[in-house]
Amino acid sequence: MPRLIEGEDLASCSLEEAVHAIDAAGFEPREEDSLMHAARWLRRLGNNATFLGDRIVTQLVAGPARQEAESAYGPQAIVLSGMRNGFFLRANVWPSERDHAVRTSGARSFVYGIPHDHNFDFLTIGYFGPGYRSDYYEYDYAAVAGRCGETAGLQFVERSALSPGKLTHYRAHRDVHRQLPPESLSVSLNVVAAEPSAGWFDQYGFDVEADTVTGVLNPTSTEVFLRLAVGMGGAEALDLAERFGRTHPSDRLRLACFEAKATLAAVPANADAIWREAELCGSRLVAEEARSRRRMLSLTA
Numbered sequence: 001m002p003r004l005i006e007g008e009d010l011a012s013c014s015l016e017e018a019v020h021a022i023d024a025a026g027f028e029p030r031e032e033d034s035l036m037h038a039a040r041w042l043r044r045l046g047n048n049a050t051f052l053g054d055r056i057v058t059q060l061v062a063g064p065a066r067q068e069a070e071s072a073y074g075p076q077a078i079v080l081s082g083m084r085n086g087f088f089l090r091a092n093v094w095p096s097e098r099d100h101a102v103r104t105s106g107a108r109s110f111v112y113g114i115p116h117d118h119n120f121d122f123l124t125i126g127y128f129g130p131g132y133r134s135d136y137y138e139y140d141y142a143a144v145a146g147r148c149g150e151t152a153g154l155q156f157v158e159r160s161a162l163s164p165g166k167l168t169h170y171r172a173h174r175d176v177h178r179q180l181p182p183e184s185l186s187v188s189l190n191v192v193a194a195e196p197s198a199g200w201f202d203q204y205g206f207d208v209e210a211d212t213v214t215g216v217l218n219p220t221s222t223e224v225f226l227r228l229a230v231g232m233g234g235a236e237a238l239d240l241a242e243r244f245g246r247t248h249p250s251d252r253l254r255l256a257c258f259e260a261k262a263t264l265a266a267v268p269a270n271a272d273a274i275w276r277e278a279e280l281c282g283s284r285l286v287a288e289e290a291r292s293r294r295r296m297l298s299l300t301a
Contacts, residue, residue, distance in 0.1 A: 001136035001157040002168035002175050005039045005123070012047035015055065019081045019089060022191065027087035029121035029193050035169060038087070038191045039123055043167055045089075046125040046189055052091055055080075076110055083194050092124075094132040094186040102181060115178040115206040116217055117141070121193040122170050124162065129186030131162035134177040137208065141173035145285040146202050146251065147292070150213045154206060162188055172198075176206060200250045216252060223256040230260035245278070251285040258286060268297050 013021075018041045028034040045051070056078075080089040095101045095110065107113055115137070137154040144152060154176060161182070162168070172193075205214040226244070229237035238261070245257035258278040265271035275297070278290035 001138065001160075001177075002124075002170045005036075005167045005169055007040075007043070009040060009043050010047065011044050013041065013044040014048065015045060015051050015080055015089070018042065018045040019084065022087060022089075023084045026085040027191060027193060029123075029169065029171075035123075039167055039169070042123050042125055042189060042191050043165075046127050046165065046167070052078075052127070052187065052189075080189075087191050087194055090190050090192060091127070092188045092190065094129070094182050094188065096184050096186075097181045099185060107181065110179075110181075112179050112181050115176055115208045117174070117176045117204055117206075118170055118172055119201040119203040119218060120195065120198045121172045123167065123191040124170065124188050125167040126162040126164045127187045127189045128164070130183045131164065131166070131186050131188070132182045133159060133161045133180040135159045135180070135208070137176040137178075137206075138174055139176055144204070144213060145288055146204065146213060146216065147285060147288045148213060148215050150288070152204075152206050152211050152213050154208055154211050156208075162186075173201065176208075178208060202252055220250075220253070223253055226253070226256055227260045227263075230257075231263065246281055251283045254281065254283050255286050255289055258290065262293070268300065272297050 021041045022038050025034060025037050027038050029038075076093050078091040078093070080091060082088060097103075097107070102110065102112075112132075115135075117139070136157040136159070138157060139152055139154050144150060199218065199220055202216045203218040205217050206212065207214050226237075226241065230241050241257040241261055245254050245261070248254050248257070255278075258274060258281075262271045262274045265274060272294055275290040275293045279287045279294075281287070
């Protein structure tokens with residue numbers, strides 16, 4: 001489960017002070033001093049019970065133009081700072097099952113009931129309300145290829161709530177949780193690690209009852225563009241798919257290359273040849289998917 005960061009600090013700070021302090025030192029969650037520095041300032045910001053409400057009121061009064069310029073709002077997230085020295089700050093709103101947003105949009109709109117990991121580290125603190133609840137698990141990311149239906153090796157740890165003042169470190173590719181709605185409307189604050197390479201590392205969904213991977217939750221735009229380019233034809237697009245399929249550092253993109261080429265195959269034998277090549281490309285994920293696709297082709301032959 002996420003690492004609990006304990007310690008008492010009764011001081012409080014403004015949002016600007018927290019952003020400046022963390023920015024001055026940077027945020028590197030794999031370095032203990034950096035992690036503890038950011039955690040200290042997040043706790044102090046969490047002790048400021050009025051800053052978020054005041055900020056929201058100010059922006060509502062200012063009107064839509066200033067809201068869009070200063071902050072990014074979604075149905076759940078409020079971005080509190082732009083990208084800084086390895087991080088950004090945000091607040092997350094967690095409605096209860098009784099709240100209108102959940103009753104009209106459904107629990108899945110707020111990621112409730114969807115077990116998942118994260119491809120980035122972040123610190124979080126319970127700021128307002130009783131806090132969302134989670135079933136927490138851990139797993140070995142390096143042991144998983146990422147194939148749908150693959151055994152995940154999840155280890156259940158506990159169910160607990162992000163209560164007010166509780167501060168934890170969610171570890172990338174290790175902590176898995178299935179979030180459940182809080183008893184009443186709640187808010188958490190986050191310091192989120194911002195690494196340019198994070199998008200190339202997969203974030204998985206899980207079936208905790210079956211202990212399997214259900215899919216990738218962060219497909220990249222590069223995959224979409226590549227499939228589109230290959231599908232529209234052209235020797236240059238096919239050449240790019242050939243090169244990326246053999247050498248790209250992202251297994252997920254390499255798989256997309258073979259899928260795009262196989263889609264163009266006129267007959268099953270040609271598709272089988274493409275997947276046979278994929279089996280030998282050196283990627284465990286691609287090889288496992290290729291064997292599965294070849295079995296499916298043999299059943300339809």
